[in-house]
Amino acid sequence: MADTERLERERSFRRRLARLGTAWRRQVDHDLRDYGLTEATWRPVLYLGLLLPPVRQTDLARALEIEAPSVARLLDVLERRGLVFRSRDHEDRRSKLVRLTREGERIERQVRDAVDAVSHRLLSGISDSELTACYSVFDRIEENLCTTRMGAEAAVPS
Amino acid sequence: MADTERLERERSFRRRLARLGTAWRRQVDHDLRDYGLTEATWRPVLYLGLLLPPVRQTDLARALEIEAPSVARLLDVLERRGLVFRSRDHEDRRSKLVRLTREGERIERQVRDAVDAVSHRLLSGISDSELTACYSVFDRIEENLCTTRMGAEAAVPS
């Protein structure tokens, strides 16, 4: 029956998506290992170059989609290496503001270039229309993710 | 210029792919937490139901695309829980053969159903042709991954 075929298609899609995600991450990590950046330390650097200051740790955690303790520990490392620094927020003394140091900005550019280079390499030979077709699919999957998640948490009426 | 636009497209694709991969994984993990299965323990179970015996630990590691030590530790946990058991391979006494227990097979079916259910939910509203279009893109990206990896290690002349 056709349902079996659809099931196989869905399984195959899930497997490929998962495999591609990890393989891509590994490729970037491999290329950035030479810059002294391990696994996940380059992401905070990249996002600090992207977000508009002032950036609190919570903002960074939300942007990176990781939990606050993970951010705190990563920033400990990056601060020790002199790539970022934390300062008190005088508006709200619970918060700390995070910024890249001069050296951090230098690394940020290198990271951005390296990440872009990998993307360019991996996406070579794929047309714009194919990319946008994938976007469309990705977006609808994310919508499905949100609607199911709504059931678990609580829908916020706008 | 058009190059800037292409660059943005590639960045956007990378970000969405990464975000979708982790979000999907979290969704499955969330649904399987109730079955007492944490983060990555369900994958060995699933693959043990998929691979044709005899399955050595190395085979499992290759299938899961994780390193041998990671597999060893996961199997320690699963063995302690009575889901798998290891036996010596009489063909090659370095190896150990891994199999699901009766209970492990029961859990394997539940895991498979749960994973399929998530896939079905997330892929609802997406047509077969869209899925295959994505396959095509994924496959070419994986090809690009392989060819670039050749350059880093050592190309084997055929």
Place this chain on the structure above:
DNA sequence: GACGAATAGTTTGCATGCTTACGATTTTTT
């Protein structure tokens, strides 16, 4: 103004990925 709830950051403990180093065994070379 005072008290309870919410929020920001940290600490701690666990899960799980990797790399490196090791012992046991097999395969290959000489």
Place this chain on the structure above:
DNA sequence: AAAAAATCGTAAGCATGCAAACTATTCGTC
């Protein structure tokens, strides 16, 4: 046959994700 190289599983140590519990501060309600 003996020695060298490769392979299998394991152990130890690090990196990094999470959740839970804690402290300090701010907000909301009375």
